[in-house]
Amino acid sequence: MTVRAGIIVTGTEVLSGLIRDANGPWLSEQLREAGVSLREIVVVGDRPEDLRRALDFFSDVDLVLTSGGLGPTADDLTAEVVASWAGTHMELDPALEERIWAIVNGLRKRIGGEEAPMRAGARKQAHVPVGAVVLEPRGTAPGFLIGASPLVAVLPGPPRELQAMWGDAVETEPLRALLASAGSLEQRILRFFPLSEPQIAATLRELDADALPFEITTCLRRGELEVASVYDEPAAGAYAAFEEELRARHGEVLFSDDGATIDEVIAGLLSGLTIATAESCTGGLMAGRLTDLAGSSAYVLGGVVVYSNEAKTTFADVPAELIAAHGAVSPEVASALSAGARARFGADLGIGITGIAGPGGGTPEKPVGTVCLSVAAPWGVEERTVRLPGSRTDVRDRTTTVALHMLHALLQRR
Structure with missing residues (x-):
């Protein structure tokens, strides 16, 4: 059986771009792993009529997931709107209120706050749709499952809470049965x-x-x-x-x-080796990318950001006369940087990067986007001069990608 789903992400702060949506993509991957075909992800602001239109849009699917709008403030209206759309109404669950208050009161004792408004917030969150299956709070807000065609799973907005509650929801009927009916x-x-x-x-x-x-x-x-x-x-x-x-x-x-990403591929190939960096235009992004993955301390020894010519000479052992003869952005200086990184840190491999990220500083001979790279190892060297398009951010980021693929080529020649 093909199970189709839609995701509704609520929150004006997400719609306006103040906060990036982390829940839609994460839920999409969970649905794919469960064999569910995702139709669309819709982002709506904190307006009841917009949420209703989104629910209407997904009225022909089997499962709708919502995230956000379950908090204690007046603009947190997801529960009420979904209840009305499903043909039921909200009702206070006194036992749930006490469980929520125990959580909220614990927070109040740690961070402070007046009891009355926090009590009122806990009471608001303890109102749930009649007939819904309640999902226990993973923060202060409960979620719930309601309806049949479609089944609506209402989840909180904070990603940590949503992800934990999703684990509860998939083990709870009727969502468990619906997912069990999906293919792969x-x-x-x-x-x-x-x-x-x-x-x-x-x-x-x-x-x-x-x-x-x-x-x-x-x-x-x-x-x-x-x-x-x-x-x-x-x-x-x-x-x-x-x-x-x-x-x-x-x-x-x-x-x-x-x-696997190139970062993950490189991490595997670096087993038993060490690496260091000497960077100019990337300003430490190369070292940052190498250390993004857990366990990178096994192979990354360190790096230096050598932006000025003096820094290149002092901290990466680039001869001043080399810079004077060829310019700071040159294959010769990139090669000296990779060798300096290896020598300074005692690493097996070294990466040297120097370039013009822009928006200014370019010349007809070396326009903005010109980057010289060198990756050195005992068994060989990879060197390249590239002209990368895009903004300053694009040039710097793409430079790290080029460097990783040069490193990949060198490691495969080992």
Whole structure:
């Protein structure tokens, strides 16, 4: 059975962009793992009529998930709107109120606050729709399951609370039974570098991808091309043939066929080795990216940000005469930076980066976006000068991607 779902994210702060939506993507992945086909994610402000329209929009699916709008303030209206839409009304649950108050009072004793308004907030949150299955608070707000076609799962807004409550909800009837009736969906992610969007678009047209019995999405992320496919069991053979075609056409730039990012691939390849960085235009972003993953202390020894010429000389041992002869942004200086990083930290590998991130500072010979990179190891060196498009932020971020792929190439030659 195909189970279809929709997600409604509520909150004017999310709609306006003040807070980035973390719940929609997370819930989407949980649904895919449960074999549920997601129709859309809708973001609405704290306006009852907007939430009702979103509920109407999803009236033909099997499951609707809402996040947010369950707090103690006047604009937290999700529970009341969903109850009305489901044809029921709100009612105070005295026992639930006492459980919520015990949580709120514990917070009040730690952070302070007047008892009366906090009591009133606990009472508001203890009103639940008649006939709903209540999900116990994971913060101060309970959630609930209500309805049948569609079943509506009402969840809190704070991601930590929502994720914990989702774990409770999937073990609670009737959601447990609905999810049990779903089939299974497989997701495969292939990552390529370098490969442009026009190239993959041409390939997909040649393969008549629109006629394939599964969903394909492409995304350019941090300079890498990602091809994601979601399919059910009957389409497994068609997907296998599709992946084989992609390998035949672009296998030389396929660096991950199991969804692993280049960061994760590098972490695996660095086992037993150490690395250090000396960066100019990226200002520490390279070291930051290398240390984003847990366990990176096993291979990252350290890094230096050497923005000025004096810093390059003092902290990365770049000869001043080298800078004078070739300029700070040059392959020669990048090479000296990678060697300096290795020597200063006693690392097996060194990354050196120097460039012009913009928006100013470019010249006709070295325009904005020019970056010189060097990755050095005892068994070889990878060097490259690139001209990267985009804003200052784009150039700096994409530089780290280029460096990681240079590191990947060097590690594969070990």
